[in-house]
Amino acid sequence: MFLTDDFILKNSFAKQLYHEYAKKQPIIDYHCHLDPKEIFEDQNFTNLTQAWLAGDHYKWRLMRANGVAESLITGDADDYEKFCAWAQTLEACIGNPLYVWTNLELKRIFGIDERLTLANAASIWEKANQQLQTKEFSPRGLIKKMAVEVICTTDDPIDSLTYHQKLAEESFAVYPTFRPDKAINLQNSEFPAYLKQLAAAASKEITSYQTLVEALTVRISYFQQRGCRLADHSLSRLGEEAYDTAALEAIFQKRLTTGTLTNEEIRQFQTGLLIDLMRQYAKQGWTAQLHLMATRNNNQKLFQQLGPDSGGDAMGDDRLASGLSRTLAQLQAES
CATH class of the missing domain: 1.10.2020.10 (uronate isomerase, domain 2, chain A)
Structure with a gap:
């Protein structure tokens, strides 16, 4: 038999732990x-x-x-x-x-x-x-x-979360998860259009980096009121370079005016916004999940035909440890 009741359980301890405890969870x-x-x-x-x-x-x-x-x-x-x-x-x-x-x-x-x-x-x-x-x-x-x-779905900050509310009386819980990738990935061509959608959802005009953070904070509160306790971020790499709020503002304005950014500027913006959002998550008692080093949409022909999440992603091999260490150290210093 292939899939017996003891499939991949190789010893008595594994069988006991699974059948007497894990299986019932x-x-x-x-x-x-x-x-x-x-x-x-x-x-x-x-x-x-x-x-x-x-x-x-x-x-x-x-x-x-x-x-x-x-x-x-x-x-x-x-x-x-x-x-x-x-x-x-x-x-x-x-x-x-x-x-x-x-x-x-x-x-x-x-x-x-x-x-x-x-x-x-x-x-x-x-x-x-x-x-x-x-x-x-x-x-x-x-x-x-x-x-x-419990089911935690993956939801954009502009989502209404209507169906989460409609499922509130079910015997199982369906909670939203805050996934602001479209706000963080300012290098994407859709970024200016997305800012308009986010501004409408938050009822707040977005004209600067600070107002972007404020609009996302409004949506964090909206998600919090509807059961959200998790955030979820997909980033290929975190920045290692020093930056300040003025630098993030300059990058934001440069993106809206010229549309062209260096890789270093993209990483600075993404890391800075991630940290600002994590400050808000901490105030709400949320947990942040980080999906790091995936390279997205490698097959451009497939991406053009089917869009994202169609099987064209892969593991990345970029630098990770130093940027992650710097980010976590900064957050720890503020805790």
């Missing part, structure tokens, strides 16, 4: 990309492709590595054809976590104790799709089935 997910609107509306998935493949760029990435045509990944191919392409990919990636996760989900969630292959794809497709039409397998049904207690 609820899921508290403090970082995910589930859509609160989808959870609230609670519409059943039409089939396994929609549940598994429609929005999972990690699976897309693996399929591309296996030579699968894009039409069978994000294109207009039939859902069953896409599912078969995924099954065929799985057969070539034994040892990859996605191989284990896929088959574990089949067993634990659907009660299908078979390894997915192209040969049995049709029967698994039928068995799983039948279950997906039942109430137990709706988004909320699946959350309850897996004993999820």
